[in-house]
Amino acid sequence: MIRSFFALLMTAAVVAAEAVASDGDVREIAVEARQISQFKDFSEETRFGGFEFLGGLEISSPSGVLGGISALRMTGDGPQFIGAMDSGLLFSGRFMRDADGRLSGLSDFVTAPVLDADGRAIREGWKTDAEGLALNGEYAYVSFERQHRIERYRLSDVPGGAPVERIRHLIPDWEFRRNRGMEMLAVAPPDAPLAGALVVVSERSLDQKGDLFAAIVSGPETGVFFVKRDPPYDVTDGDFLPDGDLLLLERRFSLAGGIGMRIRRIAGADIAPGRTVDGEVLLEADFGYAIDNMESLDIFTTEDGDTRIVLASDDNFSFLQRNVILEFRLVEQ
Numbered sequence: 001m002i003r004s005f006f007a008l009l010m011t012a013a014v015v016a017a018e019a020v021a022s023d024g025d026v027r028e029i030a031v032e033a034r035q036i037s038q039f040k041d042f043s044e045e046t047r048f049g050g051f052e053f054l055g056g057l058e059i060s061s062p063s064g065v066l067g068g069i070s071a072l073r074m075t076g077d078g079p080q081f082i083g084a085m086d087s088g089l090l091f092s093g094r095f096m097r098d099a100d101g102r103l104s105g106l107s108d109f110v111t112a113p114v115l116d117a118d119g120r121a122i123r124e125g126w127k128t129d130a131e132g133l134a135l136n137g138e139y140a141y142v143s144f145e146r147q148h149r150i151e152r153y154r155l156s157d158v159p160g161g162a163p164v165e166r167i168r169h170l171i172p173d174w175e176f177r178r179n180r181g182m183e184m185l186a187v188a189p190p191d192a193p194l195a196g197a198l199v200v201v202s203e204r205s206l207d208q209k210g211d212l213f214a215a216i217v218s219g220p221e222t223g224v225f226f227v228k229r230d231p232p233y234d235v236t237d238g239d240f241l242p243d244g245d246l247l248l249l250e251r252r253f254s255l256a257g258g259i260g261m262r263i264r265r266i267a268g269a270d271i272a273p274g275r276t277v278d279g280e281v282l283l284e285a286d287f288g289y290a291i292d293n294m295e296s297l298d299i300f301t302t303e304d305g306d307t308r309i310v311l312a313s314d315d316n317f318s319f320l321q322r323n324v325i326l327e328f329r330l331v332e333q
Contacts, residue, residue, distance in 0.1 A: 026112040026160045029063040031093070033105040036290050036324065049283050050332030051309065055102035056290060057325045065089065065111055067317040071133035071185075071237060072310065072325070073140075074300040075155070082135075082158050083296070084142055086314065088114050088128030090159035103327055112159035114142075119162040132185030132237070134198060141167065143182035143200060148173055150182065150200065150217070169200055170215040170224055180204035184238040184248065188219070192244025193269045195219050201227055201248065204234045211276055223273025233262060239299040241330070242307060244268030247282070249297035249311065260286040261294040263309075292322045299330075306330075 036056035039048065046053045060066060065087075072083040079095040093109035113121040114128040122128050132143035132150075140153045142163075151163035169182060176182075183203035188194035197219025205213045212227040212235060227235065233250040240246055246266040253259050266279040285291050296312035307330040315321040 026110065028108065028110045029061050029065055031059055031061050031066060031106040031109045033057045033059045033103075035098075035102065035104060036326065039285075039290050039326065041288050041290070047331070048285075048328075050330060051283055051328040052331050054308075054327045054329055056327060057103050057105070059106060059323045059325065061109075066109075067315045067323060069312050069314050069323060070131045070295050071142075071298075072296045072312045073133050073135050073298050074310065075135065077301060077303050081298075082133070082140065082155070083312075084130035084133050085111075086129050086131060086145075087317070088122065088125060088130070090114060090130070090142070092159055103325065110159060115160075115162040117162055117166075129179075131181070131183045131203075132200065134185040134187045136187045136196070136198065141185055141187075141198060143169070143185045145176075145179055145181040145183070145203075148176045148181045150185070167198070167217060170217055170222060171200070171202065171205070171213045175207075175213050176202065176205045180234070183235050186239045186246065188240045188246075188268060189242060189244055192240065194240075194244065194271060197222075199240075199246070199271070201235050201238060203236065204229070209276075216271065216273060221273060225271060225273055226276040227266070228276055228278035232257075233260075236295045237297040239297055240268065241265075241299060242301060246271065246279075247297060247299065247309070248279075249294060251294055253293065258287045259291065259293060260284070261291050261311075263297070290324060290326065292324050 039053040068085040068087040070084050070086045074081050082092045089111045091111045094107045096105040098104040126146040129145040134141045140155045143150045150167040150169050152165040180203045182200045184201040188197050190196035198217040201214040215224045216222050232252040236251045238248040245268045248264045250262050262284040263282045264279050266277050270277045292313035295314040298310045309328045311326045313324045315323045
C-alpha cells in the first residue's frame with residue numbers, strides 16, 4: 001500500500017512536469033521568496049561540522065512553472081546563476097541579498113524549454129529530464145536521464161539556446177537504470193589532480209557489487225570508475241572544492257523514514273579509471289532541519305576568498321514539498 005501510494009505520487013509529479021515542459025515560450029516569471037533563518041529546527045545554531053549556515057530561501061511562483069529543480073550553478077562569484085529542471089526547462093536568474101549579506105530573494109528569473117540540435121523545443125518529457133549541470137569557461141554541460149546523454153551548450157545561450165555538441169559519457173547505456181542515470185555532473189579545478197576533467201556520477205545505476213557507475217569524461221585520463229554506495233542514500237549532485245576534492249550530495253527517502261540528506265567528501269586524488277572511491281560524511285540532516293528533496297549542490301568562491309556551498313531542492317511539483325535554497329560557508333577544509 002505504501003509503495004503504491006508513493007508510485008501514484010511520483011506519477012502525478014511526472015505528469016505535471018511534462019505538462020509544464022510543453023510550454024515553448026522563453027519567459028521571465030515572478031518568484032516569491034521567504035527567508036530561512038535556521039537550518040536546524042528551533043535552534044539558533046549555525047555551525048554544523050565544517051559548515052556555517054548563512055541562510056536560505058523557500059521559493060515559489062504563481063506561474064506554476066517553478067519546480068523540479070535538479071541543478072543550480074553560480075556563474076561566477078556574483079549573484080548570477082543558471083540551472084536545470086527535470087520538467088524540461090533551463091533557467092537563469094540573480095540572487096538578491098539583504099543588508100547582512102543573506103539571501104533575500106530572486107530576480108530576473110527566466111525559463112526556456114530544452115531544445116534539440118536544430119533549435120526546436122523537445123515535446124517528449126522523457127527526452128528532457130535534465131539532472132546534472134556543469135560549467136567550464138564559456139560552456140555549460142547538461143546531463144539527462146531516461147534518454148541518457150550529455151549535451152554541451154554555449155553558456156551565453158542558457159537558457160534559450162540549442163546544444164552545440166553531444167558528449168560521450170563512457171558509461172555503457174545498458175548499465176543505466178531508467179530514472180537513475182547521470183545525476184551529478186561537475187568539472188574539476190584545472191590545477192587539481194583531475195586537471196579540469198568533466199566527471200559524472202549516476203544516481204543509482206549499480207555494478208555487480210552494488211556500487212555506482214561513474215566516469216571521467218574528459219581530461220588527460222578518461223574512463224569508468226565507481227562510487228561506493230551506502231543504502232538507502234542515492235547521489236543527487238556534487239561539485240569540486242578548490243583543492244580538487246569532490247563533495248557529493250546524497251538523498252534518502254521513504255514514507256516510513258521520511259527525507260534525509262548528507263554530504264560526503266571524496267578525495268580527488270583517489271578518482272581514477274577502474275577504482276572504487278569512498279569518503280567521509282561531513283554533514284547529515286533529516287526532517288528536523290530546513291531540508292526537502294535535496295537535488296542540487298554548487299560550490300563557488302566569493303571575492304574575499306570564502307568557499308560557499310549552495311544547496312537546492314526539487315519539490316516534484318507536489319503540494320507536499322517545497323523548493324528550498326540553502327547557503328553555507330565552508331569553515332574547515
